[in-house]
Amino acid sequence: MSLPRFALRLRALTTRSPIWLTAFGLAFLGLSNFCAFAANTRPNDDPWLDVINTRYTAASHKFEKLAKASPDDTRLTLAYAASLLTRDPMTRANVRTSRSILIDLLSKLPVSETHYRPLVLLLLGRIDHDHIEPVQFESSRAFYEQLLREYPQHPLADQAAVQLHLLIYLQSPESRSGEVVSQIEATLPTVSNKSHRLRLLGLATRIYLDRLKDKSAALSHLIAAQEEGSDDKSLDLHIAYLARQLGRLELAAKHYRAFYESSPRDNRAYTARRLAQELEEASKMSTAVAKPTQP
């Protein structure tokens, strides 16, 4: 049928019945919407793009296909195992599958492999620590310690160190708090990442305060955190508060003042400045009483 004849037929049809007109209209609109949809939709087979866009479940399904298609690709296999830990719905079966893939990888990767193997160890530690109930304390600890032992300089070793101490803290009764904090203090010099060192110092501070009720030790850890270069400005308030409770008025005044000077626009700055002034005066008075002028 030639185009003019088709046009004439169409015209006749639509003139005869409004229903046909409506149907054609809807068809046109559908076609235009489809075109718009097609223009906007690019098929996404890239699981890494899903990772960046936090579509972990979609990424996990794609990693699964890719990993099964390329079983020797360590990155894809590891990505599949890791993504199973956040794939919805989160199930025990997913965790079990992830763990068995990681165990298999661990047996295949030589110790000389320094990129993926440390991550495999870390993930195995994390699974036994936080994804399985009850916590598999001994095996989780063993994985973390293996990572620390085999790759002490690796960037993931710092994460393993923090996780190891969080695990120990999680499982330790209050009576063993002294041991926990001693272990943290022994580990600190080996941790190179600043934020991880600060996290361990924070953990030690909390144990001293909440469990051991040792404000002096907590205070010295807070000061250490500040010397480490923490940019948490409220550390000054915490130091000042503990120093005030310990009667170290000058130290308290110094840190209230430091807070006021570093955060002049914080709504606690005015109170911090007033407290600093009051403590400085109290400190001077106590010094004057302690050292009476000689006759």
Added chain:
Amino acid sequence: MISEKLRNRIGLVALALALLASFGTVATRNVQSLTNDKIEIRVAHSELHTGMREAFEAAIVAYEALHPEVRIVQVSVPSRIYPAWSRTQLVSGTAPDIMPLAGTDIEIVQFFQPITTLTSAPNPYNEGTPLEGVAWRDTFFDGLSGLSDSMRWTAPNEIFGVILQTTSMRLYINRDLLLEITGTDALPRSYAELHALAEKVRAYNQSHGAHLIPIASCKAYAEYIFDRIVGSQMQRFLVDYSFHMKSWGFYRPMYDGKYSYSKTPEFVSSLELMSEVAQMLSPGFQQFAPEDAIATYLQQRSLMLVAGSWDYAVLVDQVSFETEVTPLPMPTTDDPKYGKFTLGQAAEDVRTTAALGIVRTSPNTEIAIDFLKFLTSHPVATQFSEMSQRISTIIDVPVPDALKKMAPQIEGEIPGFRVDNFLGNNNVRNLIQRHIHKVIGPSPDISGFAETIDAELAPNIREDLKYYHRYDRLNTQRFDATIALHYIFPEEHEQAARTNWQLHTEAQHGSQSRYIEYQHYLEPPGE
């Protein structure tokens, strides 16, 4: 017959035009993206009130004049649909480069880029202004501490965006009525004077057969009144018992009964003050919306109103009577009844609006950051404030004349906190809401309220802790995948620069530390 043909033809023509327009839109969009060599940045916001879009547009025009290679597109989305819209955009990877910082703190970490390190350097667009050489973060009235505080658990000390504007609440007083009732136009400067004024209104009602309400109010605005006045009773308490002077972390001593509603003097005083304040407000204020409170004031059925700086134009410019505006007074330290626990007039807890951050998927992060610096520079913020008639968050930016009385007072003692809403999640809040009528109702029974809450608080705290524990444990688990996938992200991938596994470890430690703390409380580890 003719008219039917005509109708059909009109229909056909309309359909053809619609079809052409659809094709045209799609085609030009694609052609534009292919042929336009300008870098395009999209800025989304949901601030649609008068002047805001114009202020954004003026800033965009000025920026494009400085940077001809950049094209900035403003995407304004009504606030009602913004949550659904933003989620769709973020999850589908089609989000604009700059968006309002919204969502949970976990979502903010996932979707937005931290800009913490950048905020320590001066904003280059402040050269030649009073803020030249000042660290970018210190050019904001609060040093951006409000934003970093809100992320303290998930990404401590990280800053994910900037804020453009502040709002404040004020006490509006009908001056004509004030003169008639008191014979003077002296404004209340302390809570005691405010309370005395409310008593005069009651006396006036009795002597004149009137039905004036001292302070017109509604549920939302009453919250601010209670925050400001009742919070005063916990100011000293915060200095004495909270190292960071915030009301965070009190669930333990409350659970243990160290502090209680019936025995801790500051709590008792707070409840008494709350009850007293509630008697000054519109009866049944909890059922009212802001429009109801404003209508009551405009119809001169109340002497006073506590409302927002955004209500100023309606309340002052469009009424037949004269209105005075003043900050809401708090109890002073020499107040015979409520002075004992207060530190005096507090710094205003400044509320901010228009917080903007840079989306992780933005392909032009550097330009997006540069535009935020431009937007928050002293000269642009000044113009923005004038056009939008809002108070800028940038220090030293002049407050528009009409808003001088609205500028937040940031010099003052810590604000304190309210004892009826500082603790827990749904269980504790529901418990308090079920019984709060005994405090703010017309026939108060404060000791009855306190005893009931004390008796039922511990199990409700426990239920809330279980919820927090589940939430933080789940997040901790999910972070394992995030950390691992960012760690092994292919370096050759075009999105590789947007990975940061270290940042996710810090966020994981935050939620992990919290859930361990809850777990120790719920199930202490055995020997």
